[in-house]
Amino acid sequence: MNKIITLARRPEQIPDEKDFTITSGPIPEIKQGQILIKTLFLSADPYMRERMDLSKSYMPEFKLNEMITGTLVGVVIESKSKQFSIGDTVYGFLGWQIYNVSDGTNISKVTNKSIPPQTALGVLGSPGITAYNGLLEIGKPKKGETIVISGAAGAVGTLVGQIAKIYGCKVIGIVGSDEKCKYLIDELGFDACINYKTSLNIKEALEKICTNGIDLYYDNVGNGLLNDIIELSNKKARIILCGQISQYNGSSPTINPKILGLMTKKSITMQGFMIHDFIGEKSERAIQQISLWIQQGQIQYRENVIEGIENAPKALIGLFTGQNIGKQLLKI
Ligand SMILES: NC(=O)c1ccc[n+]([C@@H]2O[C@H](COP(=O)([O-])OP(=O)(O)OC[C@H]3O[C@@H](n4cnc5c(N)ncnc54)[C@H](OP(=O)(O)O)[C@@H]3O)[C@@H](O)[C@H]2O)c1
Structure with missing residues (x-):
């Protein structure tokens, strides 16, 4: 049947x-x-x-x-x-x-x-293409920069973090459990991780970890954390709007309008994208490169x-x- x-x-x-x-x-x-x-x-x-x-x-x-x-x-x-x-x-x-x-x-x-x-x-499909192109085409990470990733233990987030490590970034994940933090640090090589469900003050925690400020934010979640990220961001930081999972069930984040002024003063770029923006050659390149990294042991997937x-x-x-x-x- x-x-x-x-x-x-x-x-x-x-x-x-x-x-x-x-x-x-x-x-x-x-x-x-x-x-x-x-x-x-x-x-x-x-x-x-x-x-x-x-x-x-x-x-x-x-x-x-x-x-x-x-x-x-x-x-x-x-x-x-x-x-x-x-x-x-x-x-x-x-x-x-x-x-x-x-x-x-x-x-x-x-x-x-x-x-x-x-x-x-997963890793060789839509999440892989999304992670690779969102980070590299929009974020343009450089060696030594600091990236924060929300939804970091998911299909897209785990890949973004590992690719950012390959590009020489300091990588910080935001996730909803200690088990996820342990996995990201111990197995995927993230530099630090914050459990947003138990952290009393995420902004303070980020400030302590991001000693050189934040250069990139890969946002899978779309919540009010964006306010803190922009406050802690460096000049010319890039914010990659990949998804807003926190809003799909009906809630809306409180975005402080003052962040717009801060974005101006710091020359911050914020860009959304859809996977369909990368149809064709860019999707193929993402899959080929991720396959190679898997073969070389540089990318793990779960x-x-x-x-x-x-x-x-x-x-x-x-x-x-x-x-x-x-x-x-x-x-x-
Ligand atoms: N732009 C595009 O073309 C494109 C393509 C694919 C995916 N996306 C987006 O990318 C994001 C990640 O997708 P994915 O497939 O990799 O999913 P995923 O991250 O594997 O799974 C979702 C994770 O999101 C977290 N989450 C759920 N509700 C949350 C909330 N209210 N606040 C904070 N975190 C929450 C949960 O982890 P925690 O335990 O950490 O809370 C959950 O495990 C989604 O927003 C998706 O819509 C965009």
């Missing part, structure tokens, strides 16, 4: 398992030119929360009682297509279900056999794998309760 995850209702805050329904149905049949894909891994991504609301996302909202869609990796188990053979591993934008039918649109073959295929959803299609809602919800270290995946 096929199992399908649908949206049952629109959440008002952090999603609840009751916002989703799991339905069963027959395994779909394929026509000429189509393939049947059995899902191996589903990717849980923060932007999907915005698609659960009406008209918030840059992508169309999920419709009530219709299937959730997202990126996944799967294997071709039946083929009536000249492009794909049984056994091909594919990556694409499809439905949150065990069996998907495709005519080849929106999917591509996973050809790198030297690394597990689900990395196409996956937080939850098993079973019935736990797909848990995987998504976990992003907003901070359950993941590294890329949040659902294994079927």
Whole structure:
């Protein structure tokens, strides 16, 4: 039987398992030119929360009682297509279900056999491209500079920190648990880390650690920490607006308008970006370079794998309760 995850209702805050329904149905049949894909891994991504609301996302909202869609990796188990053979591993934008039918649109073959295929959803996929290009194309880090990263233990944040280390920066992570801080410092080589849930005064903690001020802020979270960062920033600091996960469940940060004056006086640049800004050559370069760094042992990656299609809602919800270290995946 096929199992399908649908949206049952629109959440008002952090999603609840009751916002989703799991339905069963027959395994779909394929026509000429189509393939049947059995899902191996589903990717849980923060932007999907915005698609659960009406008209918030840059992508169309999920419709009530219709299937959730997202990126996944799967294997071709039946083929009536000249492009794909049984056994091909594919990556694409499809439905949150065990069996998907495709005519080849929106999917591509996973050809790198030297690394597990689900990395196409993480370190060698959208988080990798986002981390690499957001940091290097927008942040332009230089040796000896200090970078602060929010959401530092997630799929994007762990990569940004490691790439910044390769570029010779002092790297400070902001995360929601001591376990995450320990991982970033002991295993990924971050210079320091602050647990924002237990730190009594994050600004004071940052001031102590960032003895030469802050040159770069890679913001995955979009909260009021931005006020403190700008106060502690050096002249010509760069702020990279990657994501605002703290706002996806409805809350708004308090941004002090005075930071605009400070940004002027310090000649600070703040720039947002979307992964789509880097389609083509820049995405390919990111994947090639990250693959090389992995082979050379300069980049490590971690996956937080939850098993079973019935736990797909848990995987998504976990992003907003901070359950993941590294890329949040659902294994079927
Ligand atoms: N611009 C783009 O094209 C693009 C592409 C991909 C991703 N993004 C953005 O990049 C960010 C990171 O994405 P990701 O896939 O790597 O997710 P992720 O960091 O792997 O997972 C989310 C993490 O965010 C933290 N978090 C959740 N709610 C929070 C809150 N209210 N305040 C502070 N931290 C919170 C949690 O860690 P803690 O335990 O530390 O709280 C959680 O583990 C997201 O904002 C996402 O939307 C942007």
